[in-house]
Amino acid sequence: MDLILWRHAEAEELGETEKNAQNDLARRLTSRGEKQALRMAAWLDRQLPDSARVLVSPARRCEQTALALGAKYKLRPELAPDATPAQLLELVQWPLSKSPVVVVGHQPMLGQVIAQLLGLKEGECTLKKGALWWLRTRERDGQCQTVVLTVQSPEFL
Template sequence: MDLIFWRHAEAEDEREGLSDLERALTARGEKQAARVAAWLDRHLPDGARIQSSPAVRCEQTVSALGRKYKLRDQLQPGATPADLLEAAQWPHAKQAVMVVGHQPALGQALAQLLRIEGGHCAIRKGAVWWLRTRERDGQEQTLLWAVVNPETV
């Protein structure tokens, strides 16, 4: 199974009168999302299941990809790594799954899957971390297949 984590691109700062879910991408964030979406479009399998937090900044990020996606309340800010992995049906989904979401849950889920000490992994805004499972010698392994940052694509 392929599991792709995409952190939302740069968003506007919190301000009075605006809920966290309503924060939109900045102009820079829109460019970041477009650059990463172009890379993803070339590499993402056609049958990939795409899920996004309902936060405006996540929906704007995933919209840049131009593919169908599903909003999942389970992925909104405050989600746990268990929420993300359950939504993705890790590791048993039949197709690739992409989750568009937030820190710290994305980084915590990565740390858990890759067995990173400290239980946290920093993920840049707009970045994609692509994991792949495989079986070797009768044991399931999780591999880091790609890391893509908006500045490097």
């Protein structure tokens, strides 16, 4: 199974008096974030097979990031900012899904999933805004392994 974890691009910041769950979900990409999303989407579009599913957090900034890809996607509450790695892995059916899955979501959950799948001692790995990690599961010598295919950042595209 291929699992592509894509962190939303740069979004507007909230002022101290504006911070609440409703306002957080409504945050939009900045103009820089829109450019990041377009650069990453152009690269990803050339790599993704047609069978890939795209699952997106209900946060506006994630949906805007996914829109840059120009593919069909589904908004999933299991990917909201307060979601857990277990919710994400159950949703994508890791490691059993037959088709590649792109998840557009948030830190720290994406980094926690990466750390878990790679067996990192630290509980979390940091993803830059707009960046992605492409992971693949395989079986070797009777053991299930997770392989990092690539890590991409919009600044290097």
